[in-house]
Amino acid sequence: MKLTVLLTSAAAVAAMVFTGAAPALAESTLDIVKKRGHVRCQVGPASPGYYFLTAKGEWRGLDVSVCRAVAAAIFGDTSKLEIQSVSSQARFTSLANGDSDLLSRTATWTMSRDTQLGIDFTYPTFYDGQGFTVPKNSGIKSGMDLKGAKVCVTTGTTTESNLIDFSRTNNLNISVVTFEDYNVRDETYLQGGCDAVTGDKSSMAGNISAFPVPSDHMILPDTLSKEPLSPAVRHGDNQWADLVRWTQFVMIGAEEMGVTSANVDDMRANSKDPAIRRMLGVEGNLQKGLGLNKDWAYNIIKLVGNYGENYERFMGKGKEGIGIPREGSLNALWTKGGLMYSPPMR
Amino acid sequence: MAFVKTTPSMARKAPLSEGTLLGWLRLNLFASVFNSILTVFVLFIIFFTVKALWIWGIADAVWVADTRRECFNININGACWAGIIAWLDGIFYGRYPRDELWRINLGGIMLFIWMAPLWLPRVQGKILVGLSTVALYPFLAGYLFAGGDKGVFMQIMVTAAIVALAANIANAAIGFFINGNLPDFIIRSIRQNEAPEARQRNILLAILAALFIAVFVWQMNWTVEVVSWTRWGGLFLTFVIAGIGIASALPGGILLALGRRSKLTVIRVLSTSFIEVFRSVPLITVLFMATTMFPLFMPEGFVLNKLVQVIIAVCLFNACYLAETVRAGLQAIPNGQYEGAHTIGLGYWKTMGLIIMPQALKHMIPNIVGSFIGLLKDTTLVSIIGLFDVLTILRSISKDGPWLGLHQEALVFGAMLFFVLCFAMSKYSRHLEAKLSTGHKN
Structure with a gap:
């Protein structure tokens, strides 16, 4: 009798797992998060600029700021947050099985991921693209000069296949040298083990800034791939997806409207601009559909800052930053020729 | 008879291969041509490895700096130990809240105190000491590290652990300084060593119970802040x-x-x-x-x-x-x-x-x-x-931003x-x- 029950339940569980059916959501993610008292936000093993540990043991970075902003929007307190560091093999499973509420970790928004893995991407926090780093004195001026060159790449990523595609399409006959750890890849490159390094331009810019003499190296203008890096949530809970997406839009919109963590108090008290007043909850009821308090956007800007502030702090030239220029890149505001654009808040 | 020598002959000098450095070298490193070549070759390798390590790790190393870039500016060829020094707390304690580190340190010190009697001479009851280390210490340390609300079970175990630690220290001190063990010492100091065995046992149990209750009452109000296991890390986590x-x-x-x-x-x-x-x-x-x-x-x-x-x-x-x-x-x-x-x-x-x-x-x-x-x-x-x-x-x-690439x-x-x-x-x-x-x- 008992054995039968056991076998049946095992079969049921197995069926559920193998048909890929997500467990039915009895409650909305927001309710679960509110009841639990903190947001569980997934990042990966440390990656410079995006999410990294400081010597004090705190998580910081551009992607961590999104996590903190979501916690600020819901609880008005950025400490009500648990950062989970998950290996990249387990990242989407961990989101889909409910372990994480939100994933914010340099995941490229691709069609197959968006449509097949039971997850939804919200909005890119960073537009990246694959490129090449070469020594300045090598005479290489574009990707086409890499004929027969040895190129170092980290293995197990789309970077490697993009490189092979690039080599095949342009008949370059590039020989690929693969590495597990990008630190070792860069070490080999610096000692002359390869003619160029390929990787995401942003992270390579960060790596170059850590080279003994950064000015000896440059990133070629070629871009091999589009890498829109975006947070993601579980598929099927639209309110939660809205919440995360609009948290990001508040950060971008605040920058557009010139609201920073320093002047947000002043703006809330004195601004005449109706858009700012609506965003900060002085008038209107924009927060209604999200299930949050009126000061949700105020808390995001006050406690985490707008997009530009966070970019400068972690990707820009600051002490913590990795020194990727924003001017003229896709990550500038749309008013300055970039792609960072927030729909109107009304 | 004249054949028998009556005085001992002079001790001969030891052969060169014994006792002198030169002899030792000859015997061990340069015994044959092939050995000599091998020795020179290996010395050569050792010299270059050690020299490079020495220059990188000690001679050219930078010990004080705020960022890796500063290290580079001071000496571009050496190791940048400043980064490791800045991260020492992280390496040892992981993401544990920095205000609560005393709890880990206290836990470590308690483990040492708990186990020290095992290595002291003349201490009795070492098997009990060993058993209590495995059975009780983990509860006390576990609570100290994790914190939060103690359930009834945890309260009992923590109390038991504290009592055991106190008894252990007393027993070790008695064993080390005046020979004997704790129960005997108590019985003797209250002049009951002539009493029947059952009475002695009851006295000891009563003392134990009184101590247990006192500690239990005291620890009810002793709580430490919760530290989620997700914040445990570093060498501490490895040790756990x-x-x-x-x-x-x-x-x-x-x-x-x-x-x-x-x-x-x-x-x-x-x-x-x-x-x-x-x-x-x-x-x-x-x-x-x-x-x-x-x-x-x-x-x-x-x-x-x-x-x-x-x-x-x-x-x-x-x-x-x-x-x-x-x-x-x-x-x-x-x-x-x-x-x-x-x-x-x-x-x-x-x-x-x-x-x-x-x-x-x-x-x-x-x-x-x-x-x-x-x-x-x-x-x-x-x-x-x-x-x-x-x-x-x-x-x-x-x-980490300041130490990128270290x-x-x-x-x-x-x-x-x-x-x-x-x-x-x-x-x-x-x-x-x-x-x-x-x-x-x-």
Whole structure:
């Protein structure tokens, strides 16, 4: 009798797992998060600029700021947050099985991921693209000069296949040298083990800034791939997806409207601009559909800052930053020729 | 007779090859042409390696700087130890809140105090000390590290642990300074040593109960802030996993080994299959299964404590490996020992506990310690499932803004750290062997 029950339940569980059916959501993610008292936000093993540990043991970075902003929007307190560091093999499973509420970790928004893995991407926090780093004195001026060159790449990523595609399409006959750890890849490159390094331009810019003499190296203008890096949530809970997406839009919109963590108090008290007043909850009821308090956007800007502030702090030239220029890149505001654009808040 | 020399002849000088440095060199390093070439060649290699290491790690190294860039500006060729120094707290304590570090330190000091009597001469009741370290200390330390609300069970265990620690210290002090043990000392100091045994026992129990109640009442109001296990990390986490693993793997291994040699079929089959299953699956597979597959079977929103999963996995694994080591030790004991034990009327457990195990385990010390060293190093696998053990922390340094790219120094430091730990364990095992040696080496 008992054995039968056991076998049946095992079969049921197995069926559920193998048909890929997500467990039915009895409650909305927001309710679960509110009841639990903190947001569980997934990042990966440390990656410079995006999410990294400081010597004090705190998580910081551009992607961590999104996590903190979501916690600020819901609880008005950025400490009500648990950062989970998950290996990249387990990242989407961990989101889909409910372990994480939100994933914010340099995941490229691709069609197959968006449509097949039971997850939804919200909005890119960073537009990246694959490129090449070469020594300045090598005479290489574009990707086409890499004929027969040895190129170092980290293995197990789309970077490697993009490189092979690039080599095949342009008949370059590039020989690929693969590495597990990008630190070792860069070490080999610096000692002359390869003619160029390929990787995401942003992270390579960060790596170059850590080279003994950064000015000896440059990133070629070629871009091999589009890498829109975006947070993601579980598929099927639209309110939660809205919440995360609009948290990001508040950060971008605040920058557009010139609201920073320093002047947000002043703006809330004195601004005449109706858009700012609506965003900060002085008038209107924009927060209604999200299930949050009126000061949700105020808390995001006050406690985490707008997009530009966070970019400068972690990707820009600051002490913590990795020194990727924003001017003229896709990550500038749309008013300055970039792609960072927030729909109107009304 | 004139043939007999009555005075001793002068001692001849020792041959050059004995006693002088030159002779030693000749004998050991330059005995033949081939040896000489080899010696010169090896010296050459050693010289260049050591010289390069010395220049990189000591002579050109930078010890004080705020960022790696500053290190480069001071000396571009040397190691940047400043980054490691800035990260020392992180390496040792992981993400543990910096205001609460005293709890980890206190836990470590308590462990030392608890175990110190084991190494002191003249202290009695060492078996009890050892048992209480394994059975009670983990509760006290566990609460200290994790904090939060104590349930009733935890309150009782914490109280028991505190009482045991106090008794342990008193007993050790009495044993070390004035000989004897704690119960005798109490009985003598209240002049009851003539009283019947039952009365003495009741007095001791009453004192124990009074102490227990006093401590229980006191600890009810003692709470420490919650520190989620997700914030545990660094060498501390490595020690927690390895410590629990080592403390539970040996008893588990002994039981499994006995089970596998048991004459009772059910026990033998169960032990054998348990050992074989766990030994044939890689640790990393089980860690992965436990952390990514398990939540799928659990109710929505239910998160298992990964740390507990990891510790259980590590314990089971190493128990199985140790079971085979212990079994090898058991095989080496000649039948005569069993027969001897039987002739003097010892039952199974007494035969094993008094005659067989002490010999078997002693033979196996090098292997057992070898397993422990392996266990300590295996703990670095937990980084795969997102726990921040010491290696993960070391690798995070190269991603921290101010120290971007600082990975060689971190890994070298990690290598030294592990070397010190493993070498200490190995040395201790040699010491144990020498101490327990009964002189019949064969």
